[in-house]
Amino acid sequence: MTGPIDWKFNEIVRTTEQLSSLDRFTWEEANRARTFHQTFDCYRETPLASLPRLAEHWGLGGVYVKDESYRFGLNAFKVLGGAYAIGRYLAERLEMDIGDLSFERLRSPEIREQLGEITFVTATDGNHGRGVAWAAAQLGQRSVVYMPHGSSLTRLEAIRAAGAEAEIMQWNYDECVRHAARMADEHGWVVVQDTAWEGYEAIPEWIMQGYSTLAIEAIEQLRALDVPKPTHVLLQAGVGSFAGAVTALFASFYGEERPAIIIVEPNKADCIYRSATAGELQIVTGAMDTIMAGLACGEPNPVAWQLLQDYGDMYISCPDSVAAKGMRMLGNPLGDDPVVISGESGAVTAGLLDHLMTDPQLADAKDRVGLTEASHVLLVSTEGDTDPSRYRDVVWDGMFPSFARS
Incomplete structure (x- = not known):
């Protein structure tokens, strides 16, 4: 393993008046986003895999x-x-409510003629850019995508195949974000980015609301398994x-009955962990050359950071080997547990949970966050093998081993 696993428990107690408002992230707002997603022909609830043999092992x-x-x-x-953000933006342009607009209606010739040509621009390591490219193309609009130095060529080609003009730049992710914003100012394009800055708050908030669809699906799926609620939720963070x-x-x-929230980041791009440790927003600079490309972000979304500061319980920074172990464990399950094909950013929480439950050096962290035999833990595998070659390097060939070889 390269580097330690560092953790910070949130010991700050805030009054209700001091906490960030949750008005924009209610069940009703999340379900509004899901209702829009359900108008897509390809919408299907993604599966929730129960892993009882792994739970028993841990x-x-x-x-x-x-x-x-x-x-x-x-x-x-x-x-x-x-x-969802593109849908909300187009609804605003049309002076309509997103609840009155299906995906099919937004792509209709009459709406397309009313809107004219719009170019959406974003910076990405791959997954976000591919989603923006796909949504824009489905709606008959143009997209431009900038990727940071070192990005996967496989992910670049996937973005181009989805319909975008895309290129890999000689900068890190945060510098690509600034470049996308400059290009938008120069050309009249629309930035679709999941981080906020002064004067750019609405679209990042819509993106966050769009992500909530998977959360309400998971809550309902857990109930169907007779799990009233998870006791712990592990979430990976890039910009947060x-x-x-x-x-x-x-x-x-x-x-007040909410589950314990554990935030996990790569130690080469751990801006949320550093912010939690410092008690104020911190920025990570440099190449951030982590295997977890989707999490290689050095500047937190300030809106997200405030929520994580107020409602997060533990913040963890870990090396790439933790993600690699999670990939191998999910892809090679115990007994009759289902296989989950999870990429580098998707599997880091599984690898981290293994360390929390088995590493004596993390016993204090495990105790502080209250992981016991009564715990029901929710993980989100945020991506599959979006870079198949890298996936095989890790799972087949043992790249980033979990232990030092003699």
């Missing part, structure tokens, strides 16, 4: 993995945010928008 009451590799045929959850959205919905829906 000494837990239950382990459940929301498998987003089935989302819209795009192998990742990100399209939920991009598609996905983690912030799911955290906010669970806090809103369950109130």
Whole structure:
């Protein structure tokens, strides 16, 4: 393993008045997004895999993995945010409510003529850009995608195949975000990015609301398994928008009975962990060359960070080997547990949970967050094998081993 696993427990107690408002992340707002997603012909609820043999191995009451590799045929959850944000943006342009607009109506010739040509631009490691490209193409619109240095050529070609003009730049992710914003200003394009800055808040919020679709699906699926609620939820964070959205919905829906929220990041791009440790927003710079490309973000979304600061319980920074172990464990299950094909960013929470439950050096962290034989833990595999070659490097060939070889 390269590097330690660092953790920070949130010991700050805030009054209700001090906590961030959850008004924009209620069940009603999340269901509004899901209702829009349900108008897509390709909408299917993604499966929730129950892993009882793995739970028994770890000494837990239950382990459940929301498998987003089935989302819209795009192998990742990100399209939920991009598609909903584009839908909301077009609804605003049409001066209509998103509840009155199906995906099919938005792509109709009369609506297309009314809107004219719009170019959507974004920065991405792959999954978000592919989702934006797909949604824009489905609606007859143009998209431009910028990818950071070191991005996968496989993911680049997948974005182009989805309909976007895409290229890999010589910058890191956050610099690509700034470039996308500059291009939008120069050309009159529309930025679809899941991080916010002054004067750019609405679209990132819509993206976060779009992510909530998977959370309400998971809540309903757990109930169908006679699990009233998860006791713990592990969420991976890049800029924090996905983690912030799911955290906010669970806090809103369950109130004081909400599950413990554990935020997990790569140690080369751990801006949320560093912010939690410092007590204020922190930025990570440099190449951020982690295997977890979808999480290689150095600047937190300030809206998401505030939610995670207020409602998160533990923040963890871990090396790439943790994600690699999670990939191998989910892809090679115990007994009759189902197989989950999970990519680098998707599997890190599974790898981290293994360390929490088996590593004596993390016993204090395990105790502080209350993981016991009565715990029912929800994980989200946010992507499948979006880079098949890298997936095989890890799962077949043992790249990023979990232990030091002699």
